[in-house]
Amino acid sequence: MIQSQRTMQYVTIAAMLTIWAGTAATYAQEQQPISDSAAADGVVFWIDPSYGRNSVVFKSKAPLEDIVGKAEEVYGSVTFDPARPDAGGTGEIVVKVGNLRTGIPKRDEHLRSSDWLDAEQHPEIRLAISGTKGVDLSKRIDDAATYDMTIVGEFALYDSVHTVEFPATVTFMPDAARADKKLTGSLLAAHAAFTLKLADYGITGPRGAGIIGSQVGEEILIEVRLFATSGK
Amino acid sequence: MSRGILTAIVVTAGLLVLWQSTGGDYYTKYEVIEEVPIELEPDDPLAAAGFYDDNATQHTRRDAFRFGLLPGAPALLDKHVVSVVTIVVPYWAAVAALTLWRTRKRHSK
Secondary structure, three states, X not given: OHHHHHHHHOXXXXXXXXXXXXXXXXXXXXXXXXXXXXXXXXXXEEEOOOOOOOEEEEEEEOOOOEEEEEXXXXXXXXXXXXXXXXXXXXXXXXXXXXXXXXXXXXXXXXXXXXOOOOOOOOOEEEXXXXXXXXXXXXXXXXXXXXXXXXXXXXXXXXXXXXXXEEEEEEEEEOHHHOOOOOOXXXXXXXXXXXXXXXXXXXXXXXXXXXXXXXXXXXXXXXXXXXXXXXXX | OOHHHHHHHHHXXXXXXXXXXXXXXXXXXXXXXXXXXXXXXXXXXXXHOOOOOOOOXXXXXXXXXXXOOEOOOOOOOOHHHXXXXXXXXXXXXXXXXXXXXXXXXXXXX
C-alpha cells in the first residue's frame, strides 16, 4: 500500500530510447524540447551526448560475418509526468549516420554511402516516442524507482518510418536521492533492445551483390542504454 | 620437398597462429568494438537502484590490432590490406612459380 502510494507520488515514466543515424548536426547545439506540447506534459530530460555511458549498439549476424557497431553520440530529450505515471511519455532520440562506427573505417564509409544508409540524403536516424504501455513498477530502492514498460514510437531510418513497440527498463531517480553529481538534476536511465528488418526500411545494399543475408543480417538488433537528466 | 615450400608452410602456419591469437576475425582491424563490464563505482546511485542488475556491460571502442583472414580494405596502400590471404596467396604463388621455373630449368639441361 505504502509502496503504491509512493509509486503514484513519484514518477512514471515515459520515454526513451533508441536509435540512430545521421548527420543533422544542429540538434545538440539547439538543445530545444521536441515541442512545446511535449514539454508541457512533464519534465524534460536531456540526453547529454558527451556522457560516456550512453550507448546505442547495433548487431548484425550473418553466415559470413558478425558485425557489432555503435553510435559515437546520441542526442535527444524525453518527457514524463511524475504526477501521472500511466500517462506515458514523449520524446525524440537521434543518432547521426555519420557517427556510426563498426571498427573498420572502409566499412563505415560503405555504411554511409548511398548503397546503404545514404548519410547525405538521410543524415539521421530518429525515434520519436509517442507513448508507453504497460508501465509496471518492478523495483523501488529508497527514492529510486525502476519500471518495466513498452515504448511506442515512430522509427525513422533511411527513407522509411515505421511504428515500433519494444520493452524497456527505465529508472527514475530524483535529484535529492543522488549522491554523485556527474550529471545534474533528476535522472532518467533506460535500457532496451529491439530488432528491425532492413527490408522494411528499403535498405538493400548494392543491387545484385547479395550482401544482405550473407555478410549482413536481414535483421539488425539494436541495444540502447541512455541516461537523461533534467539539469542542463 | 623444396626449401621454398617448407618455408611457405611455416609462414602460413605462423600467420594462422597470428590470426587466431589476435582474435580470429574475418577482417583486419586496428580498432575494436567490444562488450566490457561496466566499472561501477561504490556510490553509483543507479547500481544501488538496481538499474544494472540485468546487464552490467557496455560496448566500447578502443585501439587494438586484429590480424584478419581477409583484408579490411581493398586498397593496396591501406594498412588494413595486411591479412592471412593477402600474404599467403602471393607467397604461395611466388613459391609455385619459382619451383616450376626450377623444375623446367633442370629438365632442360
